[in-house]
Amino acid sequence: MQASAAPQIRTLLLTDLVDSTHLVERLGDAAAAELFRAHDRLVLELQRRWRGRLIDRSDGLLLIFERPIDGLGFALDYVRGLRDLGRDLQLKQPLQARAGLHVGEVLAWENSADAVRMGAKQLEVEGLAKPLAGRLMALARPGQILLSATAEPLAHRAARELGERGELLVWKSYGRWRFKGIPEAQEIFEVGEPGLAPLRMPAHTPKAWRDLPLWRRPVALAAEALLLACMTAGAWFLAQPKPAIAFNERDWVVVGDLRNLTGDPRLDDALEQAFRIALEQSRYVNVLSDMKMRETLQRMQRKPDVAVDRALGSEIALRDGARALLLPTVAEVGGRLRVSAEVIDPHTQTTVYAVSADGKGIDSALGSIDEVADGLRAKLGEAMQSVQKTSVPLPNVATPSLDALKAFAVARNVTSTAGDREQALGLYRRALQLDPQFALAHADMAHLHASLGELGQAREEWRKALSIPQRLSPQERLSVELMLLQYASAPEVYQRKAQEYLALYPDDSRIIGRFAVNYWHQYNDFRSAEMLVRRLLKPQYERTGISRYSVGIYLLGQEKYEAALIEFRRAREAGFLGAGELYARAYDARGLHADADRIYLATPAGRSGWRDEAAVITWMDRGQPSRAAEAAAAWASKADGINDVQESLRARAAIASLATLTDQGDADRALQELLSRLNAKGAEADAIYSPISIELRLYAGLLAAYRNDRAGVAEALRSTEGSSVVRDYPTVAQLHQVVQAEQERLSGQPQLALARLRPLVSEDTALVVVHWALLRAAQAAGDADVAQAQTRWLATHRGRVFAENTTADVLRFLNAWASRQASSRLQEGQASR
Template identity: 80%
Template sequence: MDQAAHAPQVRTLLLTDLVDSTQLVERLGDAPAAALFRAHDRLVLELQQRWRGRLIDRSDGLLLLFERPIDGLGFALDYMRGLRELGRQMQLNQPLQARAGLHVGEVLLWENSPDAVRMGAKPLEVEGLAKPLAGRLMALARPGQILLSATAEPLAHRAARELGERGELLVWKSYGRWRFKGVPEAQEVHEVGEPGLAALRMPAHTPKAWRDLPLWRRPVALAAEALLVAGMAVGAWFLTQPKPAIAFNERDWVVVGDLRNLTGDPRLSDALEQAFRISLEQSRYVNVLSDLKVRDTLQRMQRKPDVQVDRMLGSEIALRDGARALLLPTVSEVGGRLRVSAEVIDPHTQTTVYAVSADGKGVESALASIDDVTDQLRARLGEALQNVQKTSVPLPNVATPSLDALKAFAVARRLAATTADREQVLGMYRRALQLDPDFALAHADMARLHASLGEVAQAREEWRKALAIPQRLSPQERQMVELMLMQYDNPQAYFRKAEEYLALYPDDFRTLGRLATNQWHQNNDFRAAEMLVRRTLKPQYERILISRYMLGTYLLGQERYDAALAEFHTSRAGGFSGWAEMYARALELRGQFREADRIYFGSAAGRDGWQGDAAVMTWTIRHDPARAAAAARDWQAKAEADGDVLDSGRARAAVATQAVLAHQGDARQALARLLAAIDANGVRSDALYPPYSVELRLYAGLLSARLGDRAGVAEALRRTEGSGILRDYPTVAQLREVVLAEQERLAGKPQAAIARLRPLAGKDTALVAVHWALQQAAQAAGDEAIARAQTEWLASHRGRIVTESTTSEVLRFLNATLLADQARPEARTR
């Protein structure tokens, strides 16, 4: 944390949650929902001022602090009434309601530094057991219900007269004692509300809250002697189970500190620390903060990345990143035996909550001991024993029985996080595989490295090798490898598989981000991409700044320019400068070309100026066709010199686009060269990316249509007819419909082209090319209404035009030309 927390202070906490807010946004649409939430924010601000509350956090709900319980209750009552009135004003077809939990307890408060706040941190941090207890009350409440703890109720009840006449009409109810998951003691639950507004009925049991009833009041079936005995036995079993000594909930996060090796054996340090992580990460109950995130946080703390993460430093990392506990593993020799142990540290106090250990004989016992220790930890943190048993696979099976191979693997992972030396990292992974040829996790890691470098063929090869040894992968890792292979082979099956995977592992932020990108590239669905990437905006994600950049892209594709620029700015201010093309495009759309150059040239991709496809886009948008054509030729020459078959084909498509649409060169010759390249390299390119040659062939057909070459259009359609790519890749299927419509237009059947394209154009996921081709067909048919509507669509969707980036991405060049054609004369120069 940025400043030391003060001693615990007693405060009133109010947590609220807006009921069914996600479904409400989906039903209303973005613009009406935004208007609703702006009105909601005005209501909250007014009530804060009235009741002297401090807003700490917000998402679908609110977390507020008050000095007195009566202030918190007054806010809650007015909030419930205000929501109902707001729903009426907005003419919603359902009541606008929230649930609320009010509790009084000790909390730790500290102010974040101005630098941390600028980086996205909250001004005030609040922690302590009182916070999850208020959260449990809120989650238990029915819609429109305000639940109070036994601490808050008498204090608020005594002061109710301060609410005036309304305070005398309030109904106060007690619902007895309840058990909350993660809270050791049963809690008395109360409700207060206004008749006609409040639920005023018993809360319903949830998986995390249930009534603490005596046995004699439980269902009548317990009267049977056998079931009574069984029930008592089960009850006794639960009473003997260890309860978490900190308020740890399912999917909470932990920081794993550096392993202390007290044996003097250097083989154990890196190897066992990595083994501890691998074993613990099998849990779907406990989330482990990644090594990369820990390194990122250390950098923000201005600490060296190799500094020892001990009790003090690990606690600070946990508090900064919202982790509930710090785990400190140790390996030592005790009485001639090898002991592996782990302490669970409360990061607020840096005290040991409890410790677990396992002993074994000799170094070879270490991996089994780690499995034992992590199983104990998971149970102590509250995970059900049957889940631990179900998901725990012994380390030799999910990693390697060889400590030397595990050490090489750990070194490779560390190098991958700290160096750009590809061969050095791959060399260490290969060393691990020499020591254990069946080390499937090493193959999976190598595949990830290749994929991150754009080396698709090598990545697929390594993933297939990993999957060929399924017994040596954890269930999660096996599903992940299958998912990655599907991404390249069958995207629609990939989307279905990803949903199943994320239902089990909802906090796998990288998969969420990847799925968002695929919704953008393969489905042209900016709204779905936005919803997915928003789920990754968590302090525990090491790539949150990349997520913010991608969110900016998806917002720009929905014409939400101010929001997009805000996300781009936040990403850049936080330190991300890996690429910045879409940030620059957003500025270009506002005519800020110099600022766009400054932003792009300050990124890793733009330090040598505009290059490759980005250069072609830039000079086309800025209405400089000669420079765009030169950039396309330079890009083609470089791609062919590098042997990059994918970029070479795309560059030829860019050259052909400039020749056909911007009249920069011999159009028919450029198109012929593009088709020859597709024929020559199709097998190689499709092995890297299956839809590649089909999309390029259809794009060539589209360019042929612009030349009036009906034979070229027919050939493109003939060569792609019946392709499985059209079934698996929706945007490629849309492109074929565009080419078919162009064929109909050239044949003097523009009405048939209109009939083909209008259903597609009515969808949010329609390609820009669909609207463009519909405009052309309507003009040919003399249908001014349709032509004008499509012209207006193109003029009002400039953000979509620059961000659309599907499959092989060749449609970007057509889009850039469309945008240049719209440009005002005064905006055509830098």
């Protein structure tokens, strides 16, 4: 047998049939055998439905799932199925099970065929996740499903996949519990259906008990009473408690400015950055980012470079909901270099405790930082086992060179203050000259390039960082892998890996935001994107203005106009004055074009009026195709001038759309120009983002279908046949279905097109173009009711028309035109009545 190469994140479900031995004794062997055969059929059916793999069984079950929602779906159906089975067999006692659900790392391996023949299980699963799931199951009451703090948010967020039943579930938290053999306290949750689940606090067992404060435990209460009886007035000061902070897992800390008392300037920025890097390896402690602290200082009307000392750091902590302030110091004491850090209670500004480490000479500084950071994590409540597991020495995870670290720290400061791009990149390059193995510098350069839309350079730097994996922390390595997956793999692969990452690091704002964008661009799922990004609307996260703007986009895509406008306004109030197009579209969607212009012109992007893609969509929507054509031509010329291959292709798609849909130009020539550019530049565009050329070819097929050009449609399908992009990217797959439906309509088989499209429009994630194609198929089939319903949908779902964003983002041209046409038809129909 061979173990998997590395631990994998999986969902484990353990169940136990309540009083099964007593049940067998009461029923007798024959009746019990019939019961367990029926039980096995139920389990097999649920395995298929929820994609679970049965690892072990006796009186209970051990199953493994890829996703927490699948494990929860199995557990809920299993509880209900047992109840129904008991009723069907007319048992005198209810048939119930306990269940524990957890997400964690496991090692899995296949046993050899010989071992399986001798009675071994086909698959073995081991790891700390397994006993933790077992402890949850053992703690559960009959009929109760308990979840760990890792499984609950992932399952809760995906509960909508359970349909209407998911909205009726009750979710309860029972606080933190201690399990025998598990070093850290665990928060546990229950989920269940009213009437089926107990929805009650579990009872203590010898192996599980609530993690209550000492003063709330019965023995402690008795001792306190005795102590109070014995205390005298003269001894009151002896009983004063030492300062403490009620710090919980994933609480936040503020890191104040390093006090450098050595006089050596190399230590100023370098050690402060090293201290942050060391703390950020923790899954237990969250560190308020530099950018967030600068935002808070700006709100306080303080200069961004002011020293964050005890008083100012405490105020920042109180404003941003951080539990503690950490003040690091480096000094020469008795001929040795001492690194120390105080933990400050921000409410009282008193030192709760301090940790220090001494070393010989400046070269000892990074080792001392490691020692101090580990000590602080333990003081704040993190289990030492976790500290040892997640701590990588600073020389390994960052750099052994203080000069390189200083250049890196200054580069981060420049980046976080929106400083000069070239200055920041120059500092990162200087850090890499001093230490060519400084992987974190490559990762930071990649993030800077990505933030500026320079995806090719970003991917190159991420690859360089990943080529030095031994110089990245486990978290940073997973983060870099995710960044590369976002542009180089199927969305489903990225989603699975992102869920695994957030199970381990649930407060990483960068990954949460990108995960939300993935739902938006790749799945057209505005609701899931909204739920994700709302997690970032907390005082501890930086750039909440951008997060609020994103929430506004996702609400616009759900036609919640007033709610979207509120979030867009809050984004402005929070200081985000960037992209304003979709804020303006919330007004355009309701025909308030003057308000839309006012909003857009007030943003940096709109100061010169509507330009490029935004202008094309605006004038198409407002019924001014000649202005849209002028904007498209100017856009194409600009993109060619700066040699932006993606923008050039998208501009040609806009020109072809206008020529085809509104007779603004020669449609044959425009479509041929688009396809010629695709043949010449498609590979170059795909090197940046692989789905682009396939979506553009399908879009060209769609425009050909509009012109009843059967050859053009066939060519689009032929050129994309067998493409992995069509298979792996949900929005491209939908577009492919639409082009196939148009081919069926053109070949005189509109009923086949209707049958193909109807299942797609039943989903909230259907593209606008699916509704448009269904309208055309219904008209060809003579189905007036379906045609009228789709006309109304296109005319009224204006938020989706504007907010929809696919891989190449060219469908918005057709969306705007189709919606305007539908609105005109409805108005004409109403006028003729």
